[in-house]
Amino acid sequence: MKKNNTKLKYFALVIMFANLIVSAQTQGSKPNIVFILADDLGYADVGFNRDSSYPTDRGIIPTPNLDALATNGIICTNGHVAHPFCGPSRAALLTGIYPHRIGAQYNLPNNITTDLGIPTSETFFPKLLQDVNYNTAAFGKWHLGFEEGAYQPLDRGFDYFFGFLGGGKNYFERRYEAAFYRRLGGANPVTNEYQDPLQRNRDYVDPTEFGLDEYLTDILTDEAVGYIDNNASSSDPFFMYVSYNAPHTPLQAPQAEIDAFKVNNPDFEDLVRNSTYVTNSNPVTKLTDPVEREAKIEEIVTARINYATMVVNMDANIGRIVDELKKDMSVFNNTLIVFLSDNGGKVLTAGAVNYPLAQWKGSVNEGGHRVPMFFHWPNQISTGQTYNHLVSALDLYPTFVDLAGGTIPSSKTLDGVSLMDELILGEDAREDNPIYVVRPQKGFQNASINLGKYKIVKKGGNGQWQLFDTDTDIGETQNLVSTLSNAQEIIDDILEKAVIWAKEFKDVKPGWFDNERNGGHPHRTLWFDTQELPQYDKLFGSSELVLGVDDFFDKIYAVYPNPITNTFNIKFNKTIRDLNLELLSSTGKSIKKIDGANVGESTIDVSNLSSGMYILRVKADNDMSVEKLIKI
Numbered sequence: 001m002k003k004n005n006t007k008l009k010y011f012a013l014v015i016m017f018a019n020l021i022v023s024a025q026t027q028g029s030k031p032n033i034v035f036i037l038a039d040d041l042g043y044a045d046v047g048f049n050r051d052s053s054y055p056t057d058r059g060i061i062p063t064p065n066l067d068a069l070a071t072n073g074i075i076c077t078n079g080h081v082a083h084p085f086c087g088p089s090r091a092a093l094l095t096g097i098y099p100h101r102i103g104a105q106y107n108l109p110n111n112i113t114t115d116l117g118i119p120t121s122e123t124f125f126p127k128l129l130q131d132v133n134y135n136t137a138a139f140g141k142w143h144l145g146f147e148e149g150a151y152q153p154l155d156r157g158f159d160y161f162f163g164f165l166g167g168g169k170n171y172f173e174r175r176y177e178a179a180f181y182r183r184l185g186g187a188n189p190v191t192n193e194y195q196d197p198l199q200r201n202r203d204y205v206d207p208t209e210f211g212l213d214e215y216l217t218d219i220l221t222d223e224a225v226g227y228i229d230n231n232a233s234s235s236d237p238f239f240m241y242v243s244y245n246a247p248h249t250p251l252q253a254p255q256a257e258i259d260a261f262k263v264n265n266p267d268f269e270d271l272v273r274n275s276t277y278v279t280n281s282n283p284v285t286k287l288t289d290p291v292e293r294e295a296k297i298e299e300i301v302t303a304r305i306n307y308a309t310m311v312v313n314m315d316a317n318i319g320r321i322v323d324e325l326k327k328d329m330s331v332f333n334n335t336l337i338v339f340l341s342d343n344g345g346k347v348l349t350a351g352a353v354n355y356p357l358a359q360w361k362g363s364v365n366e367g368g369h370r371v372p373m374f375f376h377w378p379n380q381i382s383t384g385q386t387y388n389h390l391v392s393a394l395d396l397y398p399t400f401v402d403l404a405g406g407t408i409p410s411s412k413t414l415d416g417v418s419l420m421d422e423l424i425l426g427e428d429a430r431e432d433n434p435i436y437v438v439r440p441q442k443g444f445q446n447a448s449i450n451l452g453k454y455k456i457v458k459k460g461g462n463g464q465w466q467l468f469d470t471d472t473d474i475g476e477t478q479n480l481v482s483t484l485s486n487a488q489e490i491i492d493d494i495l496e497k498a499v500i501w502a503k504e505f506k507d508v509k510p511g512w513f514d515n516e517r518n519g520g521h522p523h524r525t526l527w528f529d530t531q532e533l534p535q536y537d538k539l540f541g542s543s544e545l546v547l548g549v550d551d552f553f554d555k556i557y558a559v560y561p562n563p564i565t566n567t568f569n570i571k572f573n574k575t576i577r578d579l580n581l582e583l584l585s586s587t588g589k590s591i592k593k594i595d596g597a598n599v600g601e602s603t604i605d606v607s608n609l610s611s612g613m614y615i616l617r618v619k620a621d622n623d624m625s626v627e628k629l630i631k632i
């Protein structure tokens, strides 16, 4: 069904007119925007997503503050992120494009010394808000690069930053900072991102600013509340990116709050302990020893309680942000609050529940990428609504820039659509615009594509596409391939769009891998083995996606780390008449040179080198290129 554009424009005009009347009485014509992101929050772990079908023995987590916003705003029941785990999902949010386009489909290395980050050629949307006089601030988890002057929030469109640059953090700021400062400047400094101290703008925050028991979600909210206090009376609007790492692991909460949760929710613990969801879960049933099984059940119960406490704490802190905005009701009414999780919940021993969705964080099933989501904006949304059409987190970029009156550069690629009008009208903004989730696995790509009520899913290297109707079967339980007469036609139509989409980035390889432990990421062969490239052709079944040799990585070789022999092996796709290899330190100091003639491969012994980043300069006949290598 095509959208009735005449009707839409008419309503949009009425809304715009209404907005003009209202905004004359408020802070300014442009809305403030508070974008709150949770981390790994389960689909069922907010009240506004649970209905009477929810199996209460999985534990009900009360979220009154989120529910009050959601039920007075627009609840997006069919909201999706662009990737089922943290880093790529956040890169997509801020760049407005699928992470695969820029080789950002893995988390960044978790080492604070990494010089990698989201390419600076991509404009983050806060920069476009800054350009139209928004005050912009980021709080909490960044996960998009550490390097100052290139990848930090202040380099990407934020005026103010308070948070941490890595992908996670321990929750009690003072307790672990001692180790960081004790080892600072020594032979073995802390490099793990989870122990990187909090940062204000570009500098570490003085650890004495916090007490030993102060809790990270509280600290981040203190800063966010202070920022509202400082900016609410400004003539310029503000944009706040409140990026909590809660309730991501480690599952840490203040003990007093855990105790209070048990008192306030007296049935929770026993219900979860006796739930077949827990007792019949794979982590439990795969154990044969009854004692071990009991211990695993207790581990899951403890995880669920700690996680629930983290969610309750986050909800209360969001209530504090709301209370601060409400100190001036014209500010509150003129503020768009958008809430979502960066990916699906991680279940059982990580605490979340995704009911009624299948699977969890990391999956191409709904549990990986359909997330709790709502829009709240009193000036524009006067009664609570539910929006069941598809929404992508990629839509936030153009939506926010539009609302701010900003300009998207004509050269900017975007994968989302500006959809505030459609949201308010309940119209489908993505009729012809699928939501893709492509998640690389060991040696193959998993993928799913949502379009309207249909969803196709392929998992495993030799898997077939499955077809689901997510309107009637949100849990993806009924594969319609053999029961729906036009199933193949539906699948082929969706794949046709996917091929057009993937053609635009089929040559782009990952810019990094999250974890190079054990001498090389297990996904390397997926991307760097000439026999296997490029995989998008196999995934979507199209010869249009096959790479030619000339396209191969713009290079004529691939590098394979071998942790057993402590070497890097370089394999060329042709015989090289004149080969010069030079290995350099990360600062450019020459370490060793290797020459060869008429060779198809070469080996560099790195057994005497310390762990870290190295640069390999390759001169092969007339080709020259540079490669970053990581020795583990």
Ligand code: CA
Pocket (backbone or CB within 6 Å): 039, 040, 085, 086, 248, 342, 343
């Ligand atoms: Ca996450």
